Amino acid sequence: MAKTLQIGDVTVPGQVLMAPMTGITDLPFRVLASKLGAAYVATEMVAAKELARARPDVVRRAAVGAGLPLTVIQLVGRDPDQMGEGARMAEKAGADIIDLNFGCPAKEVTGSAAGSALMRTPDLACRIMAAAVAATSRPVTVKMRLGWDDDSKNAAELARRAQDIGVKAVTVHGRTRKQFYTGRADWDAVGAVKSAVEIPVIVNGDIITAEEAREALDRSGADGLMLGRGVYGRPWLAAHLERALIDGVALAEPDVDERLQIVIEHLRASVAFYGMPLGLRMFRKHLGWYIEQAPWPTDPQHRREAKARICRLDDPEAVEREIAQLWRRNLLKSGNSVVESATQVGETAVA
Missing domain, CATH: 3.20.20.70 (Aldolase class I)
Structure with a gap:
């Protein structure tokens, strides 16, 4: 309780x-x-x-x-x-x-x-x-x-x-x-x-x-x-x-599906609250942390490069598409079975 x-x-x-x-x-x-x-x-x-x-x-x-x-x-x-x-x-x-x-x-x-x-x-x-x-x-x-x-x-x-x-x-x-x-x-x-x-x-x-x-x-x-x-x-x-x-258990982390939904919802809420382009600028620090905290990419250098690239985008739909594709590519490399759901989330995000 x-x-x-x-x-x-x-x-x-x-x-x-x-x-x-x-x-x-x-x-x-x-x-x-x-x-x-x-x-x-x-x-x-x-x-x-x-x-x-x-x-x-x-x-x-x-x-x-x-x-x-x-x-x-x-x-x-x-x-x-x-x-x-x-x-x-x-x-x-x-x-x-x-x-x-x-x-x-x-x-x-x-x-x-x-x-x-x-x-x-x-x-x-x-x-x-x-x-x-x-x-x-x-x-x-x-x-x-x-x-x-x-x-x-x-x-x-x-x-x-x-x-x-x-x-x-x-x-x-x-x-x-x-x-x-x-x-x-x-x-x-x-x-x-x-x-x-x-x-x-x-x-x-x-x-x-x-x-x-x-x-x-x-x-x-x-x-x-x-x-x-x-x-x-x-x-x-x-x-x-x-x-x-x-x-009394260990901390559970969201899977790729949940993380993508959270990132997308946060981005859209920030744009709706502040308007563009301020909403995207306000969201970028959060976007950077979302990428840093995710287990994909597994290579820290790859993660830093992806963060720098995606955080420079000036179109919210492009951000949604790129973050989904980033995680999809890295999950493909690892053979993770949740790749399909990640792809579906990315497609839904930019529909």
């Missing part, structure tokens, strides 16, 4: 969550991942200041769409009043959960004293949390890191203060900001945050396989886990990890 995660008055129908990622978790990606079974997929990081001003590109990042089982909008900023107004606007836009970003390590974010830089100013972070909680009836959550550096690991204390303010859950990436994405995530250190609070704690960082998911949960004692970069080219990962955890 699937485990659920209770965040305020919202029941998340699973314990494997997808992180908000700029340039990745746009509406086409979130709809696709949800359709594939993901229980929770957050929006891209949305600047609260610009959301309040209704800047078109920011509103697009927060687009909630229709038919999504759960809408989580993540806000970033450093001004309490603007973050409060952003929370109010997010609720008005249809957010079920509003997440505050205290964890982004990017220089363009920390340089404006937002993201993980807020862990250096915990009093300001608390004023931001209080403003957001007061501005909305929706559950407010926080995503943070262990601290700014090894000398200031204050995640447990900040989580305690967040709980007292009324925050309903915290996600902790098991690295400091100084680490960025180097080294290994410290899941044991996340356990100290879990011991400090009663609200749900979600562990994040270096979780891709079922074995890593189980170990991260065991070592941290967390109530759930959050996936980040591991979903690049694998929008099915959250749903498949959820099933692996429930059944």
Whole structure:
């Protein structure tokens, strides 16, 4: 039986969550991942200041769409009043959960004293949390890191203060900001945050396989886990990890038929959402990851060459045709019996 995660008055129908990622978790990606079974997929990081001003590109990042089982909008900023107004606007836009970003390590974010830089100013972070909680009836959550550096690991204390303010859950990436994405995530250190609070704690960082998911949960004692970069080219990962955890088995990957259908659906959704040529440009990074993550071609050099060639195409139908043919050719070489279904998918895609 699937485990659920209770965040305020919202029941998340699973314990494997997808992180908000700029340039990745746009509406086409979130709809696709949800359709594939993901229980929770957050929006891209949305600047609260610009959301309040209704800047078109920011509103697009927060687009909630229709038919999504759960809408989580993540806000970033450093001004309490603007973050409060952003929370109010997010609720008005249809957010079920509003997440505050205290964890982004990017220089363009920390340089404006937002993201993980807020862990250096915990009093300001608390004023931001209080403003957001007061501005909305929706559950407010926080995503943070262990601290700014090894000398200031204050995640447990900040989580305690967040709980007292009324925050309903915290996600902790098991690295400091100084680490960025180097080294290994410290899941044991996340356990100290879990011991400090009663609200749900979600562990994040270096979780891709079922074995890593189980170990991260065991070592941290967390109530759930959050996936980040591991979903690049694998929008099915959250749903498949959820099933692996429930059944106690290894992670299952889609076959060629399923992968082709996913790529094609994602491409068409991106073009429909952004229009051409922007939709294809926005999709190209995903296309590159789809090719990198597939087991075909088996030769890495061949895969890199195919990625470079297909990602330069400027016609969506050509992309659909070429990706199907790429996998068909390599499956022919390996004698794989699913060649016929791959061919059929490619023909359907360009019909």
